[in-house]
Amino acid sequence: xxxxxxxxxxxxxxxxxxxxxxxxxxxxxxxxxxxxxxxxxxxxxxxxxxxxxxxxxxxxxxxxxxxxxxxxxxxxxxxxxxxxxxxxxxxxxxxxxxxxxxxxxxxxxxxxxxxxxxxxxxxxxxxxxxxxxxxxxxxxxxxxxxxxxxxxxxxxxxxxxxxxxxxxxxxxxxxxxxxxxxxxxxxxxxxxxxxxxxxxxxxxxxxxxxxxxxxxxxxxxxxxxxxxxxxxxxxxxxxxxxxxxxxxxxxxxxxxxxxxxxxxxxxxxxxxxxxxxxxxxxxxxxxxxxxxxxxxxxxxxxxxxxxxxxxxxxxxxxxxxxxxxxxxxxxxxxxxxxxxxxxxxxxxxxxxxxxxxxxxxxxx
Amino acid sequence: xxxxxxxxxxxxxxxxxxxxxxxxxxxxxxxxxxxxxxxxxxxxxxxxxxxxxxxxxxxxxxxxxxxxxxxxxxxxxxxxxxxxxxxxxxxxxxxxxxxxxxxxxxxxxxxxxxxxxxxxxxxxxxxxxxxxxxxxxxxxxxxxxxxxxxxxxxxxxxxxxxxxxxxxxxxxxxxxxxxxxxxxxxxxxxxxxxxxxxxxxxxxxxxxxxxxxxxxxxxxx
Numbered sequence: 001x002x003x004x005x006x007x008x009x010x011x012x013x014x015x016x017x018x019x020x021x022x023x024x025x026x027x028x029x030x031x032x033x034x035x036x037x038x039x040x041x042x043x044x045x046x047x048x049x050x051x052x053x054x055x056x057x058x059x060x061x062x063x064x065x066x067x068x069x070x071x072x073x074x075x076x077x078x079x080x081x082x083x084x085x086x087x088x089x090x091x092x093x094x095x096x097x098x099x100x101x102x103x104x105x106x107x108x109x110x111x112x113x114x115x116x117x118x119x120x121x122x123x124x125x126x127x128x129x130x131x132x133x134x135x136x137x138x139x140x141x142x143x144x145x146x147x148x149x150x151x152x153x154x155x156x157x158x159x160x161x162x163x164x165x166x167x168x169x170x171x172x173x174x175x176x177x178x179x180x181x182x183x184x185x186x187x188x189x190x191x192x193x194x195x196x197x198x199x200x201x202x203x204x205x206x207x208x209x210x211x212x213x214x215x216x217x218x219x220x221x222x223x224x225x226x227x228x229x230x231x232x233x234x235x236x237x238x239x240x241x242x243x244x245x246x247x248x249x250x251x252x253x254x255x256x257x258x259x260x261x262x263x264x265x266x267x268x269x270x271x272x273x274x275x276x277x278x279x280x281x282x283x284x285x286x287x288x289x290x291x292x293x294x295x296x297x298x299x300x301x302x303x304x305x306x307x308x309x310x311x312x313x314x315x316x317x318x319x320x321x322x323x324x325x326x327x328x329x330x331x332x333x334x335x336x337x338x339x340x341x342x343x344x345x346x347x348x349x350x351x352x353x354x355x356x357x358x359x360x361x362x363x364x
Numbered sequence: 365x366x367x368x369x370x371x372x373x374x375x376x377x378x379x380x381x382x383x384x385x386x387x388x389x390x391x392x393x394x395x396x397x398x399x400x401x402x403x404x405x406x407x408x409x410x411x412x413x414x415x416x417x418x419x420x421x422x423x424x425x426x427x428x429x430x431x432x433x434x435x436x437x438x439x440x441x442x443x444x445x446x447x448x449x450x451x452x453x454x455x456x457x458x459x460x461x462x463x464x465x466x467x468x469x470x471x472x473x474x475x476x477x478x479x480x481x482x483x484x485x486x487x488x489x490x491x492x493x494x495x496x497x498x499x500x501x502x503x504x505x506x507x508x509x510x511x512x513x514x515x516x517x518x519x520x521x522x523x524x525x526x527x528x529x530x531x532x533x534x535x536x537x538x539x540x541x542x543x544x545x546x547x548x549x550x551x552x553x554x555x556x557x558x559x560x561x562x563x564x565x566x567x568x569x570x571x572x573x574x575x576x577x578x579x580x581x582x583x584x585x
Contacts, residue, residue, distance in 0.1 A: 050490055051489075051490070052486045052489075052490070077489070078486070078489040078490045079489045079490070079491075079492045079493060079494060080492075081490070082492075083490055084490070085487060085490040087483060087487065089483075091481075091483045091484055091486075091487045093484055093487075093488075093502065094484075094506070095505045095506060104488065104491050104493070104501075105491030105492050105493075107492065107493070107497070108492070150491070154491065154492065
């Protein structure tokens with residue numbers, strides 16, 4: 001992770017409820033995804049950063065600013081943090097027009113400057129012509145963009161987005177995901193985005209912090225965290241489809257041979273402790289390649305005879321459950337499935353590159 | 365309806381409106397305080413605010429008389445500082461009406477504020493708004509229907525007030541007599557027809573106020 005501009009270490013205890021812990025949370029520039037299942041404390045951490053919740057213990061520092069220091073009893077109110085906040089349901093002011101919403105945070109500007117800034121922001125987000133609409137007269141996607149416009153119009157130092165796509169239906173979600181990434185890139189404002197959807201995390205995030213049971217358990221660059229989960233909990237949250245326990249048979253030249261039932265897999269030993277014997281083998285469904293026959297030559301070290309157990313459609317993708325001596329899941333596009341004439345019972349070859357098999361040592 | 369009757373109706377309406385001006389600032393503040401904050405002794409304040417609603421109005425009037433009489437703590441101070449006498453003047457009328465309608469207004473406005481989702485207020489704060497701006501641009505506009513309904517209820521209550529008014533303001537025709545007091549006096553003097561006329565006027569005004577109030581409270585959408 002790049003140099004952190006925001007560092008947070010705090011605990012928020014809800015009376016009679018869970019304790020949410022941000023431990024050495026470091027946010028750099030770019031887009032950081034707070035990733036975790038619902039109930040993992042993502043939204044609470046975001047609200048603490050916005051200043052809408054006040055943690056009982058700990059500190060939050062943004063650059064040279066001290067936003068929270070519980071020991072010193074200092075707390076910077078949300079109005080002074082200069083943060084743009086987009087909550088899950090957008091919370092657009094229902095009694096104000098689009099222009100009224102977007103201009104709400106621009107009180108310090110003179111009236112003409114305010115109008116110009118509102119117009120500029122609306123144009124940038126493709127919302128021109130909607131100035132006089134009320135929020136309830138907008139589509140979900142338009143509401144999302146108005147909420148974003150309201151947050152960015154006052155040029156915040158930090159942008160906080162809570163599940164920006166939760167209120168949208170799937171087609172809109174997919175379309176707007178790419179759009180949002182572009183917009184956030186153009187803005188260049190450090191952004192923290194909360195999501196429980198790993199595809200959103202992969203598509204939008206530069207960095208990711210994985211939250212589990214009210215605590216951040218791993219953070220780093222998105223590909224790093226997703227391909228190298230530090231423990232089983234992170235692997236499960238990042239939803240690596242295949243997680244199987246295996247035994248390391250030998251380690252040589254940085255490559256480990258792992259027994260998974262009758263199958264043998266070659267994986268990078270990486271930073272496995274030398275004594276590790278029992279491991280979790282993690283394979284992401286996207287990394288499994290399916291072929292009709294044995295290729296004459298191919299770089300993947302791992303060729304597995306596979307039998308198709310079942311096919312599950314997921315939008316434009318198909319999840320293929322395989323038996324390779326152990327259960328393996330692959331993710332294919334619909335056309336690819338048809339090309340391979342996939343159906344239950346079909347015999348195939350599954351290929352997985354060694355670097356795409358991630359080994360996590362058992363921790364007992 | 366004689367000219368004196370119309371004057372009486374006008375005076376009663378003016379007094380009810382004046383009492384609203386006395387009720388609104390502290391009423392809004394109190395309602396907001398009760399809806400949004402938790403503090404020690406909140407239950408005590410809640411009880412005190414509701415008390416005039418359940419006490420016999422004559423008792424409220426008696427308390428006001430004690431407080432604002434020339435030898436009462438507030439009354440003597442007003443007399444010495446401003447040379448102002450409250451009891452048995454139109455000030456006493458407005459004061460009695462305000463004391464009796466405040467509880468109704470506070471209850472209605474409090475409910476209206478509680479129905480405003482705090483997420484809008486929180487978001488306004490992240491956009492740099494201070495507490496006053498949040499109240500006047502977010503909370504109050506979003507609670508407006510309920511607050512207006514409460515205002516109308518308070519107005520209707522003020523128009524019908526009798527017990528507290530008679531205690532602190534008495535019945536001085538042309539100076540402190542309000543519609544309900546005049547109706548009582550008319551019956552006492554055996555002028556039943558006159559009493560019925562005034563009663564009819566009261567009923568029409570009260571009906572209109574409550575009708576609009578109900579309409580405001582039943583939200584469309």
